[in-house]
Amino acid sequence: MRPLFHPTLLNDPFGDPGVFVDCMFTNRALLFDLGDLRNMPSRKLLRVSDVLVTHAHMDHFFGFDHLLRLTLGRGKTIRLFGPQGFTRQVEHKLLSYTWNLVQHYAEDLQFEVIEVYDENHGKKTIFSCRARFARLAESTLDFCHGILLDETFFQIKVRVLDHFTPCLAFCLEEKVHVNIWKNVLENMGLPTGPWLTELKRKVLEKAADDTTMTIAWRQSGSIITRTMPLSALKKAVRLTKGQKIAYITDVRYTPHNIEKIVQFADHSDLLFIETPFLQEDYEKAAKKGHLTTEQAAAIAQNIHAKQVIPFHFSPVHHAYPERFYEELHMLLPKKQMILINQGGHSCIPC
Protein backbone atom coordinates (compact mmCIF):
# COMPACT_ATOMS: atom_id res chain seq x y z
CA MET A 1 0.00 0.00 0.00
CA ARG A 2 1.34 3.41 -0.97
CA PRO A 3 0.54 5.67 2.00
CA LEU A 4 -1.29 8.92 1.39
CA PHE A 5 0.49 10.76 4.19
CA HIS A 6 4.23 11.10 4.71
CA PRO A 7 4.84 12.67 8.12
CA THR A 8 8.23 13.79 9.46
CA LEU A 9 9.22 15.50 12.68
CA LEU A 10 10.34 19.09 12.14
CA ASN A 11 13.30 18.72 14.45
CA ASP A 12 15.21 16.11 16.42
CA PRO A 13 13.41 14.88 19.56
CA PHE A 14 15.09 17.54 21.72
CA GLY A 15 14.13 20.35 19.35
CA ASP A 16 10.86 22.26 19.08
CA PRO A 17 7.92 19.91 18.55
CA GLY A 18 6.10 19.74 15.25
CA VAL A 19 5.28 17.46 12.34
CA PHE A 20 5.22 18.19 8.62
CA VAL A 21 2.87 15.96 6.61
CA ASP A 22 3.30 15.61 2.88
CA CYS A 23 0.07 14.61 1.15
CA MET A 24 0.70 12.36 -1.83
CA PHE A 25 -0.89 13.13 -5.20
CA THR A 26 -1.48 16.76 -4.31
CA ASN A 27 0.87 19.68 -4.16
CA ARG A 28 -0.11 20.17 -0.57
CA ALA A 29 1.20 19.70 2.96
CA LEU A 30 -0.03 20.05 6.54
CA LEU A 31 1.87 21.36 9.53
CA PHE A 32 1.26 20.40 13.15
CA ASP A 33 2.67 23.12 15.43
CA LEU A 34 4.68 26.16 14.48
CA GLY A 35 7.88 26.09 16.52
CA ASP A 36 11.35 26.26 15.01
CA LEU A 37 10.89 25.83 11.24
CA ARG A 38 14.48 26.50 10.19
CA ASN A 39 15.13 22.83 9.40
CA MET A 40 12.32 22.73 6.87
CA PRO A 41 13.19 23.61 3.29
CA SER A 42 11.27 26.65 2.00
CA ARG A 43 9.94 24.72 -1.02
CA LYS A 44 8.20 22.35 1.41
CA LEU A 45 6.81 25.08 3.66
CA LEU A 46 5.40 26.84 0.61
CA ARG A 47 3.13 23.84 0.04
CA VAL A 48 1.54 24.11 3.50
CA SER A 49 -2.19 24.77 3.24
CA ASP A 50 -3.22 24.14 6.86
CA VAL A 51 -1.38 24.72 10.12
CA LEU A 52 -2.70 23.10 13.29
CA VAL A 53 -1.30 24.70 16.43
CA THR A 54 -1.81 22.86 19.72
CA HIS A 55 -1.35 25.98 21.86
CA ALA A 56 0.65 29.17 21.78
CA HIS A 57 3.49 28.38 24.18
CA MET A 58 6.55 29.79 22.46
CA ASP A 59 8.10 26.49 21.34
CA HIS A 60 4.89 25.73 19.42
CA PHE A 61 4.24 29.12 17.87
CA PHE A 62 7.31 31.30 17.39
CA GLY A 63 7.81 29.91 13.86
CA PHE A 64 4.74 31.87 12.76
CA ASP A 65 7.02 34.78 11.80
CA HIS A 66 9.14 32.45 9.65
CA LEU A 67 6.05 31.24 7.79
CA LEU A 68 4.73 34.79 7.41
CA ARG A 69 8.05 36.03 5.99
CA LEU A 70 8.22 33.14 3.54
CA THR A 71 4.65 33.29 2.24
CA LEU A 72 4.24 37.06 2.02
CA GLY A 73 3.20 38.15 -1.47
CA ARG A 74 2.87 34.57 -2.79
CA GLY A 75 -0.88 34.61 -3.43
CA LYS A 76 -1.56 32.00 -0.79
CA THR A 77 -4.40 31.39 1.65
CA ILE A 78 -3.34 29.48 4.75
CA ARG A 79 -5.71 28.11 7.36
CA LEU A 80 -4.44 28.36 10.92
CA PHE A 81 -6.15 26.35 13.66
CA GLY A 82 -5.53 27.02 17.34
CA PRO A 83 -7.15 27.01 20.79
CA GLN A 84 -9.25 29.63 22.54
CA GLY A 85 -7.60 33.06 22.35
CA PHE A 86 -5.65 32.10 19.21
CA THR A 87 -7.18 34.76 16.93
CA ARG A 88 -5.99 37.53 19.19
CA GLN A 89 -2.53 35.96 19.42
CA VAL A 90 -2.19 35.75 15.62
CA GLU A 91 -3.51 39.29 15.30
CA HIS A 92 -0.97 40.63 17.80
CA LYS A 93 1.86 39.02 15.84
CA LEU A 94 0.58 40.49 12.57
CA LEU A 95 0.08 43.95 14.05
CA SER A 96 3.62 44.05 15.40
CA TYR A 97 4.94 44.87 11.90
CA THR A 98 4.56 47.97 9.71
CA TRP A 99 2.48 47.27 6.60
CA ASN A 100 2.44 50.64 4.83
CA LEU A 101 3.68 49.25 1.46
CA VAL A 102 1.80 45.98 1.08
CA GLN A 103 -0.95 47.46 -1.09
CA HIS A 104 1.62 47.44 -3.95
CA TYR A 105 2.23 43.69 -3.75
CA ALA A 106 1.12 41.83 -6.87
CA GLU A 107 -0.08 38.87 -4.83
CA ASP A 108 -1.99 38.77 -1.56
CA LEU A 109 -1.54 36.55 1.51
CA GLN A 110 -4.58 35.59 3.54
CA PHE A 111 -4.82 33.81 6.84
CA GLU A 112 -8.05 32.09 7.81
CA VAL A 113 -7.72 31.76 11.56
CA ILE A 114 -9.94 29.10 13.07
CA GLU A 115 -10.18 29.38 16.83
CA VAL A 116 -11.41 26.17 18.45
CA TYR A 117 -13.52 26.80 21.56
CA ASP A 118 -14.40 23.15 22.04
CA GLU A 119 -15.11 20.06 19.95
CA ASN A 120 -18.33 21.61 18.62
CA HIS A 121 -17.78 25.35 18.43
CA GLY A 122 -15.32 27.85 17.07
CA LYS A 123 -14.95 30.97 14.97
CA LYS A 124 -13.20 31.93 11.77
CA THR A 125 -11.48 35.26 11.17
CA ILE A 126 -9.85 36.35 7.94
CA PHE A 127 -6.75 38.52 7.83
CA SER A 128 -5.54 39.83 4.47
CA CYS A 129 -2.14 41.28 3.67
CA ARG A 130 -3.64 43.73 1.16
CA ALA A 131 -5.80 45.11 4.00
CA ARG A 132 -2.69 45.43 6.19
CA PHE A 133 -3.83 42.39 8.10
CA ALA A 134 -6.92 44.05 9.52
CA ARG A 135 -9.74 41.67 10.48
CA LEU A 136 -11.79 41.30 7.30
CA ALA A 137 -14.56 38.93 8.23
CA GLU A 138 -15.56 36.95 11.26
CA SER A 139 -18.03 34.08 11.52
CA THR A 140 -18.98 31.44 14.05
CA LEU A 141 -18.39 27.78 13.24
CA ASP A 142 -20.07 24.57 14.32
CA PHE A 143 -17.93 21.44 14.20
CA CYS A 144 -19.52 18.02 14.01
CA HIS A 145 -17.93 15.76 16.67
CA GLY A 146 -14.64 17.66 16.50
CA ILE A 147 -14.21 17.41 12.72
CA LEU A 148 -12.21 20.49 11.73
CA LEU A 149 -11.61 19.53 8.12
CA ASP A 150 -13.65 17.15 6.02
CA GLU A 151 -12.17 16.69 2.57
CA THR A 152 -12.47 14.11 -0.19
CA PHE A 153 -9.45 12.09 0.92
CA PHE A 154 -9.20 12.80 4.65
CA GLN A 155 -10.57 14.32 7.84
CA ILE A 156 -8.85 16.13 10.70
CA LYS A 157 -10.43 15.77 14.15
CA VAL A 158 -9.64 17.73 17.28
CA ARG A 159 -9.93 17.25 21.03
CA VAL A 160 -9.40 20.03 23.55
CA LEU A 161 -7.09 18.81 26.30
CA ASP A 162 -5.81 20.35 29.51
CA HIS A 163 -2.20 21.59 29.79
CA PHE A 164 -3.08 24.19 32.47
CA THR A 165 -4.31 25.98 29.33
CA PRO A 166 -6.47 24.57 26.54
CA CYS A 167 -4.26 22.49 24.26
CA LEU A 168 -5.46 20.82 21.06
CA ALA A 169 -4.75 17.23 20.05
CA PHE A 170 -5.27 16.23 16.43
CA CYS A 171 -6.07 13.09 14.46
CA LEU A 172 -5.49 12.98 10.71
CA GLU A 173 -7.52 10.20 9.12
CA GLU A 174 -7.60 9.02 5.56
CA LYS A 175 -11.25 8.15 4.90
CA VAL A 176 -10.48 4.96 3.03
CA HIS A 177 -7.37 3.91 1.15
CA VAL A 178 -7.83 3.40 -2.57
CA ASN A 179 -5.34 0.80 -3.81
CA ILE A 180 -4.68 0.33 -7.50
CA TRP A 181 -3.89 -3.13 -8.85
CA LYS A 182 -1.21 -2.45 -11.42
CA ASN A 183 -1.49 -5.93 -12.98
CA VAL A 184 -5.20 -5.33 -13.66
CA LEU A 185 -4.32 -1.99 -15.27
CA GLU A 186 -1.69 -3.74 -17.40
CA ASN A 187 -4.23 -6.33 -18.52
CA MET A 188 -6.50 -3.46 -19.57
CA GLY A 189 -3.59 -1.94 -21.51
CA LEU A 190 -3.57 1.17 -19.31
CA PRO A 191 -0.52 2.94 -17.88
CA THR A 192 -0.05 4.27 -14.36
CA GLY A 193 0.21 8.05 -14.06
CA PRO A 194 -1.36 11.19 -12.60
CA TRP A 195 -4.78 10.20 -13.98
CA LEU A 196 -5.02 7.66 -11.13
CA THR A 197 -5.44 10.54 -8.65
CA GLU A 198 -8.56 11.57 -10.55
CA LEU A 199 -9.76 7.96 -10.56
CA LYS A 200 -9.27 7.77 -6.77
CA ARG A 201 -11.13 11.05 -6.34
CA LYS A 202 -14.07 9.79 -8.41
CA VAL A 203 -14.19 6.55 -6.40
CA LEU A 204 -14.14 8.45 -3.08
CA GLU A 205 -16.78 10.89 -4.30
CA LYS A 206 -18.92 7.87 -5.27
CA ALA A 207 -19.29 9.10 -8.86
CA ALA A 208 -21.84 7.19 -10.97
CA ASP A 209 -20.59 4.02 -12.65
CA ASP A 210 -21.34 5.40 -16.11
CA THR A 211 -19.08 8.42 -15.51
CA THR A 212 -16.43 8.37 -18.21
CA MET A 213 -12.75 9.11 -17.89
CA THR A 214 -10.37 9.92 -20.71
CA ILE A 215 -6.86 8.62 -20.17
CA ALA A 216 -4.06 10.01 -22.32
CA TRP A 217 -0.45 8.91 -22.48
CA ARG A 218 2.56 9.08 -24.73
CA GLN A 219 3.75 5.92 -26.42
CA SER A 220 6.46 5.62 -29.09
CA GLY A 221 6.31 9.34 -29.77
CA SER A 222 2.54 9.57 -30.24
CA ILE A 223 -0.31 10.42 -27.86
CA ILE A 224 -2.79 7.64 -27.18
CA THR A 225 -6.18 8.36 -25.60
CA ARG A 226 -8.86 6.02 -24.32
CA THR A 227 -12.22 6.83 -22.81
CA MET A 228 -13.63 4.31 -20.37
CA PRO A 229 -16.53 4.15 -17.91
CA LEU A 230 -15.77 4.24 -14.21
CA SER A 231 -17.39 0.80 -13.79
CA ALA A 232 -14.61 -0.76 -15.92
CA LEU A 233 -11.81 1.17 -14.25
CA LYS A 234 -13.05 0.18 -10.79
CA LYS A 235 -11.93 -3.39 -11.52
CA ALA A 236 -8.39 -2.14 -10.82
CA VAL A 237 -9.44 -0.60 -7.50
CA ARG A 238 -9.40 -2.15 -4.05
CA LEU A 239 -10.50 -0.27 -0.94
CA THR A 240 -8.76 -0.82 2.41
CA LYS A 241 -8.68 0.99 5.76
CA GLY A 242 -7.05 4.40 5.53
CA GLN A 243 -4.08 5.74 7.51
CA LYS A 244 -4.69 7.29 10.92
CA ILE A 245 -2.11 9.59 12.48
CA ALA A 246 -2.45 11.14 15.94
CA TYR A 247 -0.46 14.13 17.17
CA ILE A 248 -0.50 14.59 20.94
CA THR A 249 1.75 16.92 22.87
CA ASP A 250 1.76 19.09 25.99
CA VAL A 251 -0.85 17.31 27.99
CA ARG A 252 -1.43 16.65 31.69
CA TYR A 253 -1.73 13.04 32.75
CA THR A 254 -5.28 13.30 34.05
CA PRO A 255 -8.14 10.77 33.74
CA HIS A 256 -10.16 13.26 31.69
CA ASN A 257 -7.34 13.87 29.19
CA ILE A 258 -6.54 10.17 28.91
CA GLU A 259 -10.17 9.27 28.31
CA LYS A 260 -10.40 11.83 25.51
CA ILE A 261 -7.14 10.71 23.90
CA VAL A 262 -8.03 7.02 24.02
CA GLN A 263 -11.46 7.68 22.59
CA PHE A 264 -10.33 9.60 19.54
CA ALA A 265 -6.82 8.30 18.80
CA ASP A 266 -7.82 4.64 19.16
CA HIS A 267 -5.98 2.29 16.76
CA SER A 268 -3.79 4.97 15.24
CA ASP A 269 -1.29 3.68 12.72
CA LEU A 270 1.17 6.30 13.85
CA LEU A 271 1.13 8.06 17.19
CA PHE A 272 3.29 11.14 17.69
CA ILE A 273 3.35 11.60 21.45
CA GLU A 274 5.38 13.86 23.69
CA THR A 275 7.72 12.32 26.28
CA PRO A 276 9.47 15.32 27.81
CA PHE A 277 10.28 13.68 31.12
CA LEU A 278 11.85 10.48 32.36
CA GLN A 279 9.82 8.53 34.88
CA GLU A 280 11.99 9.70 37.80
CA ASP A 281 10.87 13.28 36.97
CA TYR A 282 7.16 12.50 37.28
CA GLU A 283 6.59 15.22 39.89
CA LYS A 284 8.19 17.83 37.64
CA ALA A 285 6.12 16.54 34.71
CA ALA A 286 2.91 16.88 36.74
CA LYS A 287 3.83 20.43 37.78
CA LYS A 288 4.51 21.46 34.18
CA GLY A 289 1.50 19.68 32.71
CA HIS A 290 3.48 17.16 30.64
CA LEU A 291 3.82 13.39 30.29
CA THR A 292 6.60 11.08 31.39
CA THR A 293 7.94 8.20 29.28
CA GLU A 294 5.90 5.67 31.24
CA GLN A 295 2.70 7.68 30.95
CA ALA A 296 3.15 8.18 27.19
CA ALA A 297 3.85 4.46 26.75
CA ALA A 298 0.73 3.58 28.77
CA ILE A 299 -1.37 5.83 26.52
CA ALA A 300 0.19 4.26 23.39
CA GLN A 301 -0.68 0.81 24.72
CA ASN A 302 -4.19 1.89 25.59
CA ILE A 303 -4.93 3.12 22.12
CA HIS A 304 -3.25 0.09 20.46
CA ALA A 305 -1.07 2.37 18.36
CA LYS A 306 0.70 0.43 15.62
CA GLN A 307 3.77 2.64 15.73
CA VAL A 308 4.84 5.29 18.18
CA ILE A 309 7.12 8.26 17.62
CA PRO A 310 8.16 9.86 20.91
CA PHE A 311 9.34 13.47 20.76
CA HIS A 312 9.62 16.78 22.69
CA PHE A 313 12.35 15.44 25.03
CA SER A 314 13.46 17.81 27.76
CA PRO A 315 16.84 19.38 26.83
CA VAL A 316 17.94 18.71 30.43
CA HIS A 317 18.62 15.12 29.35
CA HIS A 318 20.28 16.00 26.04
CA ALA A 319 23.41 14.01 26.88
CA TYR A 320 21.61 10.68 27.14
CA PRO A 321 18.66 10.32 24.74
CA GLU A 322 18.90 6.53 25.03
CA ARG A 323 17.34 6.75 28.49
CA PHE A 324 14.04 7.90 26.96
CA TYR A 325 14.02 4.97 24.56
CA GLU A 326 15.05 2.48 27.25
CA GLU A 327 12.17 3.56 29.48
CA LEU A 328 9.69 3.49 26.60
CA HIS A 329 10.91 0.03 25.60
CA MET A 330 10.04 -1.29 29.06
CA LEU A 331 6.36 -0.95 28.11
CA LEU A 332 6.38 -0.88 24.34
CA PRO A 333 7.71 -3.67 22.13
CA LYS A 334 10.66 -2.58 20.00
CA LYS A 335 8.82 -3.09 16.75
CA GLN A 336 6.14 -0.67 17.90
CA MET A 337 8.52 2.22 18.41
CA ILE A 338 10.29 4.41 15.90
CA LEU A 339 13.48 6.22 16.74
CA ILE A 340 14.16 9.55 15.18
CA ASN A 341 17.75 10.40 14.37
CA GLN A 342 19.33 13.65 15.43
CA GLY A 343 18.49 15.28 12.09
CA GLY A 344 14.84 14.77 12.94
CA HIS A 345 13.82 13.83 9.42
CA SER A 346 14.43 10.11 9.13
CA CYS A 347 12.27 7.54 10.78
CA ILE A 348 14.48 4.60 11.74
CA PRO A 349 12.69 1.51 13.01
CA CYS A 350 14.51 0.04 16.01
Ligand SMILES: [Zn+2]
Ligand atom coordinates in the same frame (compact mmCIF):
# COMPACT_ATOMS: atom_id res chain seq x y z
ZN1 LIG B 1 3.29 23.89 26.34
